Structures are given as structure tokens and as C-alpha cells.
Amino acid sequence: MSENSSNNAYWSANKRIIMISLVIWALVSFGFGILLRPMLSGIAVGGTDLGFWFAQQGSIIVFLGIIFFYAWRMNRLDREHGVEEE
Amino acid sequence: MDQFTINMLFVGGSFALYIGIAIWARAGSTSEFYAAGRGVHPVTNGMATAADWMSAASFISMAGLIAFTGYDNSSFLMGWTGGYVLLALLLAPYLRKFGKFTVSEFIGDRFYSQTARIVAVVCLIVASTTYVIGQMTGVGVAFGRFLEVDNTTGLLIGACVVFAYAVFGGMKGVTYTQVAQYVVLITAYTIPAVFISLQLTGNPIPGLGLFGNDAASGVPLLTKLDQIVTELGFAAYTAHHADTLNMVLFTLSLMIGTAGLPHVIMRFFTVPKVSDARWSAGWALVFIALLYITAPAVGAMARLNITEMMWPNGGIKGGAVTVEQIQNDPKYDWMHTWQKTGLLSWEDKNGDGKIQYYNDKNADLQATASEKGWSGNELTKFNRDILVLANPEIANLPSWVIGLIAAGGLAAALSTAAGLLLAISSAVSHDLIKGALKPSISEKGELFSARVAMAIAIMVATYLGLNPPGFAAQTVALAFGLAAASIFPALMMGIFSTRINNTGAVAGMLAGLVVTLLYIFLHKGWFFIPGTASFSDADPLLGTVKSTSFGAIGAVVNFVVAYVVAGITKETPQAIKDLVESVRIPRGAGAAQDH
Numbered sequence: 001m002s003e004n005s006s007n008n009a010y011w012s013a014n015k016r017i018i019m020i021s022l023v024i025w026a027l028v029s030f031g032f033g034i035l036l037r038p039m040l041s042g043i044a045v046g047g048t049d050l051g052f053w054f055a056q057q058g059s060i061i062v063f064l065g066i067i068f069f070y071a072w073r074m075n076r077l078d079r080e081h082g083v084e085e086e
Numbered sequence: 087m088d089q090f091t092i093n094m095l096f097v098g099g100s101f102a103l104y105i106g107i108a109i110w111a112r113a114g115s116t117s118e119f120y121a122a123g124r125g126v127h128p129v130t131n132g133m134a135t136a137a138d139w140m141s142a143a144s145f146i147s148m149a150g151l152i153a154f155t156g157y158d159n160s161s162f163l164m165g166w167t168g169g170y171v172l173l174a175l176l177l178a179p180y181l182r183k184f185g186k187f188t189v190s191e192f193i194g195d196r197f198y199s200q201t202a203r204i205v206a207v208v209c210l211i212v213a214s215t216t217y218v219i220g221q222m223t224g225v226g227v228a229f230g231r232f233l234e235v236d237n238t239t240g241l242l243i244g245a246c247v248v249f250a251y252a253v254f255g256g257m258k259g260v261t262y263t264q265v266a267q268y269v270v271l272i273t274a275y276t277i278p279a280v281f282i283s284l285q286l287t288g289n290p291i292p293g294l295g296l297f298g299n300d301a302a303s304g305v306p307l308l309t310k311l312d313q314i315v316t317e318l319g320f321a322a323y324t325a326h327h328a329d330t331l332n333m334v335l336f337t338l339s340l341m342i343g344t345a346g347l348p349h350v351i352m353r354f355f356t357v358p359k360v361s362d363a364r365w366s367a368g369w370a371l372v373f374i375a376l377l378y379i380t381a382p383a384v385g386a387m388a389r390l391n392i393t394e395m396m397w398p399n400g401g402i403k404g405g406a407v408t409v410e411q412i413q414n415d416p417k418y419d420w421m422h423t424w425q426k427t428g429l430l431s432w433e434d435k436n437g438d439g440k441i442q443y444y445n446d447k448n449a450d451l452q453a454t455a456s457e458k459g460w461s462g463n464e465l466t467k468f469n470r471d472i473l474v475l476a477n478p479e480i481a482n483l484p485s486w487v488i489g490l491i492a493a494g495g496l497a498a499a500l501s502t503a504a505g506l507l508l509a510i511s512s513a514v515s516h517d518l519i520k521g522a523l524k525p526s527i528s529e530k531g532e533l534f535s536a537r538v539a540m541a542i543a544i545m546v547a548t549y550l551g552l553n554p555p556g557f558a559a560q561t562v563a564l565a566f567g568l569a570a571a572s573i574f575p576a577l578m579m580g581i582f583s584t585r586i587n588n589t590g591a592v593a594g595m596l597a598g599l600v601v602t603l604l605y606i607f608l609h610k611g612w613f614f615i616p617g618t619a620s621f622s623d624a625d626p627l628l629g630t631v632k633s634t635s636f637g638a639i640g641a642v643v644n645f646v647v648a649y650v651v652a653g654i655t656k657e658t659p660q661a662i663k664d665l666v667e668s669v670r671i672p673r674g675a676g677a678a679q680d681h
Contacts, residue, residue: 011670018175025171029164029341034333037326046297047306048324055160056382057293060167060375067174067371071364074179078361083671085359 132369142224169344274494
């Protein structure tokens with residue numbers, strides 16, 4: 001029973017981290033890169049605007065950050081909940 | 087030494103290297119054939135995944151599509167990298183914990199149904215075969231150029247090489263070969279880009295040069311590019327012209343598709359631990375990003391170079407390039423070499439001895455055109471897929487750089503084609519024959535049927551590759567739509583919901599696959615046979631949604647159908663719920679089990 005509730009807490013924590021990561025994922029690509037680009041048009045970056053930069057480079061850099069953050073955070077979460085691999 | 091000999095040396099040399107490695111690490115047993123004995127380090131695995139993943143579409147085709155469209159094709163960049171986030175967060179660690187060899191094995195076990203497994207195999211074969219068609223298009227372009235033959239001959243020769251190559255070994259041979267291929271392809275992609283970026287902006291890093299200043303005029307490179315292309319009546323490079331809804335759906339489709347492609351997912355079965363599967367996805371994206379950050383720079387700079395080459399005297403005012411100049415000036419030699427492939431052509435329509443390159447569909451330019459006596463765009467054909475391979479020639483780079491890019495393009499196309507053929511063959515032999523039709527088959531018989539499946543797949547792909555439904559990257563985008571609509575939702579629901587049962591999953595996958603395939607066939611022709619399409623992507627059936635973007639909608643259909651059907655049929659058994667619980671936690675992940 002105790003193992004089960006600990007597993008449930010682990011799974012909810014995991015889902016929360018996934019949610020936050022995916023919000024950022026969508027914000028930089030669909031948001032800054034496409035839908036919110038007009039709002040960022042005032043910020044000039046090398047001959048164009050910030051939205052163009054996010055669409056062609058920025059989002060990729062943020063994606064990398066998200067994946068490495070998730071790997072690091074989850075490996076810590078595994079240990080906190082005692083479910084890491086032996 | 088002439089260019090042809092140099093190309094042969096580079097291509098031959100790199101091939102000798104791959105084959106050498108394949109012989110050195112030849113697959114012995116079935117488990118090695120599929121999953122390389124799980125001894126692969128996350129960084130090595132990341133590099134091999136990157137080579138496996140970055141195909142003719144990324145290497146040969148993508149920068150060309152960006153170059154001629156600009157911002158609107160950013161979808162390729164975001165879509166094909168953003169999918170790794172989904173893969174790392176939603177699938178990779180759990181599939182590794184599950185510990186089987188193939189994607190359809192997971193679907194079959196999780197949905198406790200042989201039917202689910204077979205449906206998954208069918209989805210996988212449809213998506214992978216479409217993907218291979220795109221690769222064959224790229225292979226045709228690359229072989230056509232470096233053997234200096236027409237596109238069709240290049241394609242047929244390429245198909246033989248791909249087949250010989252894929253039959254050679256399984257995943258183990260492929261893993262180390264792919265590390266070598268990654269090194270070849272990234273070097274080949276980066277070196278010309280660095281040269282060109284230095285020429286144009288003085289910055290050796292192409293990704294930074296793109297946002298830097300044009301060295302000749304001092305204005306930002308992208309501002310200058312916007313100016314010169316709009317003067318010729320083309321859409322401004324950095325501006326957003328595309329339909330926003332279609333752009334969002336297309337990007338989403340590519341992202342979900344990336345996370346649903348079996349040959350990429352299979353890679354994460356080969357890492358030793360669950361925590362390694364998480365890191366592996368990150369490393370794969372690091373190696374992919376090296377190319378993807380350079381690609382938009384390659385596109386923009388090539389567009390600038392080409393436009394200036396066609397208008398060498400400072401835009402419309404100075405006059406177009408003369409036919410004589412194209413004939414005699416060595417700077418224009420690349421146009422003759424590419425003309426031989428049939429993928430580039432020009433014609434002096436108005437007979438003024440000059441080749442005017444402009445957008446003859448732009449009404450605003452009609453006045454200028456009739457005043458100057460132009461009769462339409464005279465650069466009559468510029469196939470998008472040749473841009474990256476022609477790029478070093480256009481920029482007048484040394485001949486060894488040109489040889490290098492030929493080797494790189496072939497490495498990209500070959501590594502992916504081999505990975506896909508492996509995924510198809512394991513689906514047929516391991517999942518379909520051993521898993522369902524004839525479980526008693528011997529290991530030898532299984533390997534044999536794997537190779538027969540490869541041969542059939544490559545024949546179909548070559549046949550359809552002769553009349554491809556689009557440029558390499560566009561055909562590949564269709565494959566992603568199919569994977570997005572069928573495989574990804576089933577995998578995700580299998581992990582994140584205990585609610586979805588066998589019937590729900592099967593109904594969902596079938597609905598997603600069928601509706602997407604139907605939409606694609608209606609726009610691209612039945613089974614991609616030319617002339618059988620009822621609609622075109624210029625005026626699609628559903629509002630502005632093109633067939634390349636439909637995968638995202640297909641995925642939604644899959645989710646909805648699965649939930650509805652699961653809601654009205656028998657609940658998932660407790661044993662399966664326990665299985666899902668165990669997949670969710672890393673503890674207890676042993677080595678993979680065969681049945």
C-alpha cells in the first residue's frame with residue numbers, strides 16, 4: 001500500500017514536470033515562433049524580428065534546454081521517491 | 087584532377103569506411119540484429135540516432151525549401167526538432183522500461199491484443215514506406231549529380247546501393263556505421279556553410295552570420311535579402327505569408343510524427359538504462375541541432391548568392407546575366423553540371439541574350455516586365471532539392487568541398503534508408519511472421535524473411551520514387567503525418583491512460599491511419615500514382631489544411647475515437663493496469679526480453 005501511494009506521488013510529480021515543460025515547448029514554437037510573432041515584431045534581431053529568430057533558431061535551443069532539464073530533474077525525482085534503477 | 091574524379095574519391099572513400107565498419111561489427115544473433123545487445127552509450131546512441139534521423143530530407147532538401155520560401159518554411163526547423171521533446175518526455179523512458187525490441191510489441195502487449203499488434207505493424211509499414219520514397223528522391227538527386235547522369239538513372243543506381251548496404255548487417259553494424267556517417271554528414275554540411283558565411287558576413291559561424299551584417303553593403307544580411315527578392319517580385323524572405331492555421335498544424339504534425347516514427351523510437355530500446363533513454367534523446371537533439379541551426383543560414387545565403395548571380399550587376403537596374411556569361415564564365419559552370427540531371431534549366435524566351443529571373447506571377451511586376459520586354463521567368467526550372475548539393479559550386483568553393491558535400495548527402499540518405507528498411511524488415515519478420523503468423527519460425531528463417539521484406543520495400547519505394555509526390559522533404563512530411571496519426575497516439579495513451587483498452591486502441595489507430603491516408607491520397611493521387619488526385623494542396627478539401635499538415639488532425643481523430651470506443655467497451659484487465667503502473671517507474675528495468 002505504502003509503495004503504491006509513493007508511486008502515485010511520483011507519477012503526479014512527473015506529470016506536473018511534463019506539463020510545465022510542454023507549456024514552454026509550445027510557447028517558444030507555436031507561440032513566439034508563429035502566433036505571437038506580431039507582438040514581438042518591435043524587438044529587432046539582426047535585420048528581422050525576435051519571432052523570426054525563435055522560428056528558425058531560438059526554439060531549437062530552448063528544446064535542448066527542456067530535454068536536458070527533464071532528464072536531470074527526473075533522475076533526481078527517481079531517487080527522491082526511491083524508484084531509481086538498482 | 088577533375089571534379090568527377092574528386093567526387094568519386096570522396097564518395098568511394100566514405101563508402102569503404104562504412105562497409106569496413108559494417109563487416110567489423112556484423113550482427114550475429116537475432117537480438118543483435120534488432121537492438122545491438124543494448125550496449126550502446128547515450129552519446130554514441132545520440133549520434134547514431136541523429137544520423138538515422140537526418141535523412142535526405144534534412145540534408146539535401148530542407149535548406150532548399152527554406153531558401154525559396156523563407157520564414158514560412160520554418161515549420162520544418164521547429165517541427166523536426168520539437169518532436170524530440172515529445173519523445174523524451176512522453177515515450178522514450180517508458181518504452182525502454184518496458185524492455186521489448188519493437189514498437190508493435192509494446193502495442194500488442196499493452197493492448198493485450200494480437201490485432202492491435204498487427205494494426206501497429208501495418209501503420210508502421212505504411213509510414214516507413216512513404217518515408218523511404220522521400221529518401222529515394224534524394225538519393226536520385228545525389229547520385230544523378232555525382233555520376234553526372236540524369237535523375238532516373240541516378241535513382242536506379244542509388245536503389246541498388248541502398249539495398250546492398252541495408253542487407254549487410256543489422257542494427258549493430260548500423261549503429262557504428264551511423265556514427266561514422268554522422269561525422270561525414272555534419273562535416274560535409276558545416277564546412278561549405280562556414281566558407282559561405284565567411285564570404286558573405288565575415289562570421290565563421292553560419293548560425294550567427296545569418297543574423298549578422300552583409301560584409302559588402304554593411305546592412306543586415308536578412309534586410310538585404312528581403313530587398314533584393316522583393317525587387318524581383320518575390321515574397322519578402324522574413325515575412326509571414328503562409329496561412330497561420332496550416333503552418334501551426336504542419337509544425338505540430340511534424341513534431342508528433344517525429345515522436346511516432348518507429349526507426350527513431352527503436353533507438354531508445356538500445357540504451358542500457360531508463361535514465362540513459364532520457365539523456366539519449368537530449369544527445370540526439372544536440373547532434374541534430376548542429377545541422378538545424380546551420381540550415382536556415384545555408385538557405386538564406388544560397389538564396390542571396392543565386393539571386394545575385396542571376397542579376398550580377400546590382401539588381402534589375404544593372405541588367406540580368408547574359409547567356410554568353412553563363413556559357414563562358416567559369417563561375418557559372420555549376421549550371422551546366424546541374425542541367426545534365428534535368429533538375430535545372432533556363433531558356434532565353436524573349437531572345438534578348440539575357441536570362442531574366444523574376445516572379446512572373448506577381449502583378450506589380452508586369453509593368454516593369456512589359457516595359458523592359460521580358461516574357462516570363464527565364465530560369466525555368468530550379469528543383470529545390472539541388473540547392474544544398476549545388477551550394478558549394480554556386481559559391482565557387484574549392485573542389486574538395488564539392489566532393490565532400492556529395493559524400494555527405496549520400497551518407498544522410500543511406501543511413502536513414504538503411505534504418506527504415508531495418509524497421510520495416512523487423513516489423514514483417516519479427517512482429518508479423520514470428521509474432522503472429524508462424525511463431526515456430528527458426529532464427530535463420532526470421533533473418534531470411536527480414537531480408538525479403540527489405541527487398542520488396544525498396545522496390546516499391548524506387549518505383550514510386552520515380553514519380554515522387556513532392557520534393558524529398560515534402561514526401562517525408564507525408565510519412566510524418568501518417569506516423570503522427572497512427573503510432574504516436576497509441577503509444578502515448580498506452581502509457582498515460584489505463585482507461586484505453588484493446589478495442590479502443592485498435593479503433594483509434596485504424597481511424598487515424600485511414601482518415602489521414604485518405605486525405606493524402608485525395609490530394610497526392612491514389613497510392614501516389616500521378617493524375618489520380620481529386621484535390622490539390624493549392625486548394626485543399628478542408629479550408630486551408632494541406633495534405634502535409636493533416637497528420638495533426640488524424641492524431642486528434644485517433645485520440646477521440648480511442649476514448650469513445652474504450653468508454654463503451656469492456657474495461658482494461660487488472661493485470662494490464664499493473665503492467666502500465668510498472669512501466670511508469672524506472673525501478674526493475676532489466677535487460678530486454680524476447681518471448
